[in-house]
Amino acid sequence: MNKTFNLMGSEVVEGFACKPKKLVSTKPIMHFKTQIFICNDERCAKAHKNENLAEDLRNILKDIDLAKGEKRIKISRTGCFGACRFRSVANIYENTKANGYEPNNNVWIKNIHKYKKEQWIELFTSLSDNKDINETNFKQIPISEPSLYK
Numbered sequence: 001m002n003k004t005f006n007l008m009g010s011e012v013v014e015g016f017a018c019k020p021k022k023l024v025s026t027k028p029i030m031h032f033k034t035q036i037f038i039c040n041d042e043r044c045a046k047a048h049k050n051e052n053l054a055e056d057l058r059n060i061l062k063d064i065d066l067a068k069g070e071k072r073i074k075i076s077r078t079g080c081f082g083a084c085r086f087r088s089v090a091n092i093y094e095n096t097k098a099n100g101y102e103p104n105n106n107v108w109i110k111n112i113h114k115y116k117k118e119q120w121i122e123l124f125t126s127l128s129d130n131k132d133i134n135e136t137n138f139k140q141i142p143i144s145e146p147s148l149y150k
């Protein structure tokens with residue numbers, strides 16, 4: 001039987017894409033430049049109707065060579081953000097400790113269930129190239145001023 005290895009070089013459990021066979025608790029998690037949290041809770045999942053959205057996005061990242069290396073984009077699924085009215089919702093964080101790039105940090109995008117593959121590629125390459133998302137057509141979720149809730 002052929003052995004399979006994940007991107008961190010660990011042998012993976014049969015039937016899994018990245019679950020390591022041997023757990024090394026001291027091994028660091030893999031570097032990422034940008035992390036995108038995809039809401040996979042009830043309302044957003046119902047909107048995007050794709051149980052494998054995170055996996056599909058990881059495959060796109062592999063195709064465009066952003067699944068590893070300095071500009072790696074990490075996709076994580078999350079529960080409800082409490083922003084369901086903007087579904088389907090994703091949240092973008094830059095690893096500013098590593099790259100110092102703040103303009104795309106804490107960006108919230110909406111209606112991602114409408115994104116076609118080409119739009120995902122545009123988003124990923126924009127993030128990779130440090131193109132300010134405020135200067136693109138990706139629709140964002142507004143965030144209120146804290147003074148409104150004093």
Ligand code: FES
Binds near residue numbers: 042082085088089
């Ligand atoms: S279910 Fe996605 S923000 Fe609530």
